[in-house]
Amino acid sequence: MTATTAEDSREREDKAGRAARRPGSAVRNPNRKGRSPIFDAPTPHGLVLRYTALVVVLVISIGPMLWELSTSLKSKAEDVYTQNIQLLPHHPTLGNYGEVQNTIPVWHFALNSLTVAVINVTGNVIGATLAGYVLARLKFKGRKLLLAVFVSTLILPAEVTVISKFQMITSMGLGDSILGVCLPDMIAMVNVLLMRNAFLALPKEVEEAAIIDGANAVQRLRHVGLPAVKGVLSVISIFAFIGAWDDFLWPLLVLQSPNKLTLTVGLSYLNGQWSHDPRTIAAGTMMALLPILALFLLLQRYFFRGVAEGAIKG
Known part of the structure; x- marks a missing residue:
């Protein structure tokens, strides 16, 4: 009697499993x-x-x-x-946009912001790629400790380290310079961790095959690693560009010369003693938004691919 009951139960489970796998089946997966x-x-x-x-x-x-x-x-x-x-x-x-150009040198400020953004994107793409590959694929003493230090830096808010960064930049003689604005954020720790996770998701067999063929670390990075992480690189590029382009506090502290101001700091002059028109301020804001939209439209295919890769691999 017990054996018959067990067999009937298994038959019912098998039928339910076949019905759940059948296309268009109404049976729901209980798991x-x-x-x-x-x-x-x-x-x-x-x-x-x-x-x-x-x-x-x-x-x-x-x-x-x-x-x-x-x-x-x-x-x-x-x-x-x-x-x-x-x-x-x-x-x-469109007269408000012309008023922005008459009030401040908006194109000069935009060129300064573009310079900062390009340097930050280049530094993050190169630096985060190299650091992420080293932490993910190369074995050396202290790797776990170094990774823990990188992760611990993400706990501190950016405002806590502003004073120390400012003292470091001024002691290096980079105060009131574009390079002084770029240097602290040229390699963001969160981008290093993103690249590390992307490289960890690569199959080990592919890299082992490259090692057997005699490829060194640089060749493995170039021919095996980089082609597989293009989506993550586009995500890093967009985030680094937006972060550098929209940054206000750090350029405000570092830069003093009016001809070196970035666009976000320069737009603050639209709301000053001689100019206080919300239409002009809105026009300046839209002019600052256009490069970000252009970059996103240019890289949106790789951006969504990188987000999807991160969702699947994570």
Whole structure:
């Protein structure tokens, strides 16, 4: 009697397993835990909740940018302080963008910011790649201790190390210079860890085959490692560019000469004693946003590939 019951139970489990593997089967896998019965349900109610959540996130993230764009296109005759929110300008104009150029040397500031961003991106791509590969693939004494030191630096907020970084830059004679702005962030620890994880995800058999063929560490990095981490490199490039382009506190502390100011610091002059127009400030903000959008559109394919690789490998 017991053997018959056990056989019947196994037969039922086998039938349930075959039905679950059959395409279009309505039998659900009992092992799929943590799934929401509302958002994951293919019902009209579930679809409404999904799109409602997407619309809320879209409004929160894109709403301020659209409002800045609308304000930058409004003419002097329109009231931007009214309580009745009007997203579309009644008399759109590009005159506010010309006013930004007449108030501050915006293109010179943008060139300074571009110089800082390019140096930071180059330093992070090269430095983080080399450091990540060393920590992931090369064996040496103290590797785990060095990795622990790198991870411990992420615990401290950036504001805690501002004074020490400023003292180091001034003692090196790099105060009031573009290089002094770039140097502390040329190799970010979080980028090193990203590259380390990317290199760790590579199959060991491929690198072992390259070692058998006589390839040294540099050749293995160039021909085996780099082709497999292009997506992560694009993610690092975008984040490094945005971080350098949008940084305000550190350039404000280091730079004193007006002709060396970056764009974010230079835009603060739009809200000063001689200029205080929210339309002009919004126009300057949109001009600072354009390079970031251009870079993202240029590298979006590699960016999403890198995010997907990180999600799968992590």
